[in-house]
Amino acid sequence: MVQINPAEVSRWKETYLFPNVRTYYSQPLVLVKGQGARVWDANGREYLDFFGGILTVSVGHAHPRVAEAVCRQVREMMHTSTCYLNEPMLKLARRLAEITPGRLEKCFFTNSGTEAIETAIMAACLYTGRQEVIALRHSYHGRSHLATTLTGNAAWRTAGPLPGVVHAHNAYCYRCAFGLSYPACDVACAQDIEELIRTTTTGEVAAFIAEPIQGVGGFITPPPEYFRVAVEIVRRHGGVFICDEVQTGFGRTGKYMFGIEHWGVEPDIMVFAKGLANGAPIGATIAVPEVADACTNYSISTFGGNPVSTTAALATLEVLVDGAVPEHVDRVGSLLFEGLQKLAEQYRFIGEVRGKGLMVGVELVGEDRSPAPDLTNRFMECAREEGVLVGKGGLYGNVLRIAPPMTVGEQEVAEAVDRLGCVCRRLAAGA
Ligand SMILES: Cc1ncc(COP(=O)(O)O)c(C=O)c1O
Numbered sequence: 001m002v003q004i005n006p007a008e009v010s011r012w013k014e015t016y017l018f019p020n021v022r023t024y025y026s027q028p029l030v031l032v033k034g035q036g037a038r039v040w041d042a043n044g045r046e047y048l049d050f051f052g053g054i055l056t057v058s059v060g061h062a063h064p065r066v067a068e069a070v071c072r073q074v075r076e077m078m079h080t081s082t083c084y085l086n087e088p089m090l091k092l093a094r095r096l097a098e099i100t101p102g103r104l105e106k107c108f109f110t111n112s113g114t115e116a117i118e119t120a121i122m123a124a125c126l127y128t129g130r131q132e133v134i135a136l137r138h139s140y141h142g143r144s145h146l147a148t149t150l151t152g153n154a155a156w157r158t159a160g161p162l163p164g165v166v167h168a169h170n171a172y173c174y175r176c177a178f179g180l181s182y183p184a185c186d187v188a189c190a191q192d193i194e195e196l197i198r199t200t201t202t203g204e205v206a207a208f209i210a211e212p213i214q215g216v217g218g219f220i221t222p223p224p225e226y227f228r229v230a231v232e233i234v235r236r237h238g239g240v241f242i243c244d245e246v247q248t249g250f251g252r253t254g255k256y257m258f259g260i261e262h263w264g265v266e267p268d269i270m271v272f273a274k275g276l277a278n279g280a281p282i283g284a285t286i287a288v289p290e291v292a293d294a295c296t297n298y299s300i301s302t303f304g305g306n307p308v309s310t311t312a313a314l315a316t317l318e319v320l321v322d323g324a325v326p327e328h329v330d331r332v333g334s335l336l337f338e339g340l341q342k343l344a345e346q347y348r349f350i351g352e353v354r355g356k357g358l359m360v361g362v363e364l365v366g367e368d369r370s371p372a373p374d375l376t377n378r379f380m381e382c383a384r385e386e387g388v389l390v391g392k393g394g395l396y397g398n399v400l401r402i403a404p405p406m407t408v409g410e411q412e413v414a415e416a417v418d419r420l421g422c423v424c425r426r427l428a429a430g431a
Helices: 006-016 065-077 087-099 113-128 145-150 188-201 228-235 306-321 326-348 373-385 411-426
Strands: 031-035 038-041 047-049 108-112 132-136 166-169 205-210 240-244 270-271 283-287 350-356 357-366 389-391 398-400
Touching: 047 306, 047 411, 065 306, 087 108, 087 188, 087 283, 087 306, 108 113, 113 205, 113 270, 113 283, 132 188, 145 326, 166 188, 188 228, 205 228, 228 240, 306 326, 326 350, 326 357, 326 411, 350 411, 373 389, 373 411
Parallel strands: 132 166, 132 205, 205 240, 240 270
Antiparallel strands: 031 038, 038 047, 108 283, 270 283, 350 357, 357 398, 389 398
């Protein structure tokens, strides 16, 4: 096997990968090993992983229960296709029906969040016999033509958008599109969906799709009543509610298994990927029976319901439930939030700390709260030097996304906050 000289990594990337394989940092980081909330690079340097492979490594790198279950399954059978059934797939479908809220019951498995989103929109259109969909500004729903059309962020929407999708204002209180303040605003952003339906659609919408907390959008967290108001309007107009839990699912937001449970609304369709299988590729769409039963068309996903990925998911769910991980996330998430909030009190360039559980966003700003994307890039580089990996997002590229594996310990959270404090000091000193 050819060995890659670490100094040659960038050249290999440029030569052999599409340029839109975008990596963080001026010098791409090559990771070779992970254990719990820590990862190691090709030079043997250790980092605290506070992004978890984009909120995907939910119970920690190389978790022994997940690793053993996967190895066992690989030795038994790696693939069946959906022309045949396999037990892990059926068991996972049943488990998801048990743990999801409301009447969600029937699953369709795929390989990624993007495909799960496609499945959800297809189901909504088949069930309602309608074509128009409401998505949110600042959202992210994946990389296919339809998913980029749903995504409310120009940077990700390079293909000409498909017809039939309109974008409602999101509940971005820090930068309210209506210039209002919560709670006096009476969630004007949610109320505006009524006007949006009446003016930009035929009045007959198939679905409203939204993330309980917007992930790529910069962990934008709506006020508690936002979803109740928005979903009531959509349902009154005959549409179903598709909840995209790709980032918020499986305890990430603390206390509950799913982000939407904080907001007291029962979805008609839910979409999962990322954290469901601790890093094994998987996508899943679950729907209430009458919506799922409308999907009688031919549709195959060759790898969907793959026994290895579904085994990884079953083991991950066991760890999450047996270890009461959502409750743990609630506790350590508060420590993380409070630590970052203290930094916000000291450094004016931290405009807002927001989020829930272990999904904490830090919006970096200049004078007059203007977005500070360059400072955010410098923050990322300095954090890497300090040995902590965090993510980035937001329409303006100025929000740090901090989301370690959910099994992270209190000590590791304290260590990360300390290191991020060092980064703040260095930036304040002009680094
Ligand atoms: C909320 C949300 N939905 C859908 C997707 C698409 O998932 P995937 O990258 O697995 O296709 C993502 C990916 O980041 C996401 O954050």
